[in-house]
Amino acid sequence: MPIRPQDLINTPDIEAWPAHVLTARGNHAARQLALSRHVLRRKRDGRYLAAVDGARVVPLAPRLQVEPGLQAALAALRGTSRCPAATLPLHRLEQRLARLGLDGGYASRTGLPLVPEPTRLRLAGRDRYRRPLWLEAGAARAWLSMREAALREGIVLEAISGYRSHDYQLGIFERKLARGQPLEHILTVNAAPGYSEHHSGRALDIGTPGEPPAEESFEATPAFAWLRANAAGWGFVMSYPRDNPHGIVYEPWHWCHAGAGAPRLSPASA
Incomplete structure (x- = not known):
């Protein structure tokens, strides 16, 4: 059985949560959570944005491609194995x-x-x-x-x-x-x-x-x-x-x- 991720990956606008710790919101989301390793979650309101498993990104919210911070979150998620833990900037x-x-x-x-x-x-x-x-x-x-x-x-x-x-x-x-x-x-x-x-x-x-x-x-x-x-x-x-x-x-x-x-x-x- 694949090892389940145990880390939350944090970016200024979006968090990447391990899918297994989240509760599904609707049947579609439940299926996607079961098939994915991570879920992108908007920080300001907790909304689920997308289910992610490797290169596979399944939208869970409309207009995903224009969501602020999406690309930064995906880049952070895919680079976690190479990047040490650090802190986010404070300028905002x-x-x-x-x-x-x-x-x-x-x-x-x-x-x-x-x-x-x-x-x-x-x-x-x-x-x-x-x-x-x-x-x-x-x-x-x-x-x-x-x-x-x-x-x-x-x-x-x-x-x-x-x-x-x-x-x-x-x-x-x-x-x-x-x-x-x-x-x-x-x-x-x-x-x-x-x-x-x-x-x-x-x-x-x-x-x-x-x-x-x-x-x-x-x-x-x-x-x-x-x-x-x-x-x-x-x-x-x-x-x-x-x-x-x-x-x-x-x-x-x-x-x-x-x-x-x-x-x-x-x-x-x-």
Whole structure:
């Protein structure tokens, strides 16, 4: 049996997903997914554009040939075996931030750097909602190993979310703004598009069964206590402790893979 692809290939406008992790949308798409290795997926709205298997490209959306970024996505997909993982350019972010009313002072006010998206992400199982979980390859290996180690000690760790594209983060802001939330309030809860650690593929929101996602109450669980004691051994650190200098609310659920041997958080700093 051919080895199924495990990587998501990322370009500015389109992602190439392994076909086997996707759910078919209609009979035609189901047949094509079964016959293909990858599906091209538009980043801004998640629409399936084409099924791809080698040189075979089957449209799943109208006007495929004029789809922005199509040729770049096909070239990236066909060159993955020869090209090392890298990051996407950041030059289009300024327009997105301007639409939100964010000026160039945001980075200096928060101390948060711009975070590029990786060109390749590794499948790291599924999250709580059975969605494919994408992480940078090193973070994916560390997460799977750490989760298994916790389970051996009776602790169940669940991924709530991993990688998010700039487009995804922009959508969060647009939906909250449409509901009337002030930009200043949103920025205390969500990093601006381009500034979230989730863009890197190294950040995870972590939960445990029976606990609501992304709530401060997570800090009272055995899962959080286990992470505090052990996560650094797998290179994970909590990014936003209380009174962090970035102005982000306390997030005991948000952990980022900084590499093996990352410093442990002391009780005082968390």
